[in-house]
Amino acid sequence: MSVIVPAYNEAEKLPKTLKRFQEYLFQQAYSYEIIVVNDGARDNTADVVRNMERDIKNLRFIDRKKNMGKGYTVREGMLAAYGRIRLFADADNATDISHFDKMRPFFDKGFDAVICSRDPKDALGAKQAVAQAWWKRALGNMGNLYIQWMAVPGIWDTQCGFKAFRDYAAEKIFSATKINRWAFDVEVLALAKRFGYKIGIIPANWVNDPRSSVKFMAYFHTLWEVFKIRRLLNKLKI
Structure with a gap:
């Protein structure tokens, strides 16, 4: 591993x-x-x-x-x-390494990728130990609807920083990625879906640092990158 x-x-x-x-x-x-x-x-x-x-x-x-x-x-x-x-x-x-215990059974069942989600709509029991600022929650909710519409339908939390992949899936997905900054998670999941990989989701107990360095404008940069991802997906011949 x-x-x-x-x-x-x-x-x-x-x-x-x-x-x-x-x-x-x-x-x-x-x-x-x-x-x-x-x-x-x-x-x-x-x-x-x-x-x-x-x-x-x-x-x-x-x-x-x-x-x-x-x-x-x-x-x-x-x-x-x-x-x-x-x-x-x-x-x-912020997502403790022990979350991998819940990922392993998915891999044993043949899943190609398993991700953590902080949204209970993805996985029952997901929670955030420290509530985010109201503007982060509002922008995150609106942004996710846009992300689902443009690139990754059916996943409510694309941004949790705890994702695992089989070696062959990692090689194929990450060799194809183009986005270098905030929206790379979206591109990774969009490609996984496009390649037909089976994605499992487990609930996160997310203990975030309230001193997060993510700035307000990063949300808008992410949305712009999502637009670019949609264009990249349209050009992908699979």
């Missing part, structure tokens, strides 16, 4: 998250690797990860100096991974 962690200015959060990942994965019967991909961080993310390489088994570090966006960063990690199952998870561990 491969766990990919995109990192941009995450020096403060990574030590706790990587130790938690190691604690969980070390107890499993399968082999694993943890891949941290530096997205041109301006803080000392690189120093923190290199120091932890001595203590954490199978920790790999891709140290890119230029910021290219989360979509580019996850793609880079997914295509560099060796695992038969490849999971990407956010650096703050």
Whole structure:
């Protein structure tokens, strides 16, 4: 199994998250690797990860100096991974790594991808430990209706940063992605559906950091990228 962690200015959060990942994965019967991909961080993310390489088994570090966006960063990690199952998870561990326990039965049943959702309309029991600001909830709800109409019908939360794929699905999907920033999750799920992959959804217990760095305008950039995804899908010959 491969766990990919995109990192941009995450020096403060990574030590706790990587130790938690190691604690969980070390107890499993399968082999694993943890891949941290530096997205041109301006803080000392690189120093923190290199120091932890001595203590954490199978920790790999891709140290890119230029910021290219989360979509580019996850793609880079997914295509560099060796695992038969490849999971990407956010650096703050807002969706705890133990959620993978609920994903495994889906893979055992033949699913090609399994995602976490924070919306109970996707999976009963999904919840957010810390309520988001009202404007984030409002924009998120309106944005999701647009996303479903344009690209990913039937999924109410496309943006939760905890998604896993079989190796063949990860290779095919991420090799085809073009979106480098906020809406990459939408493109990934749209391609998974277009390629005919079977997608499972589990409920997230999302313990988010109220100091989130997502800015107001990021929502509008995401919607613009969704429009570009629709155009890319229209050009895709499958």
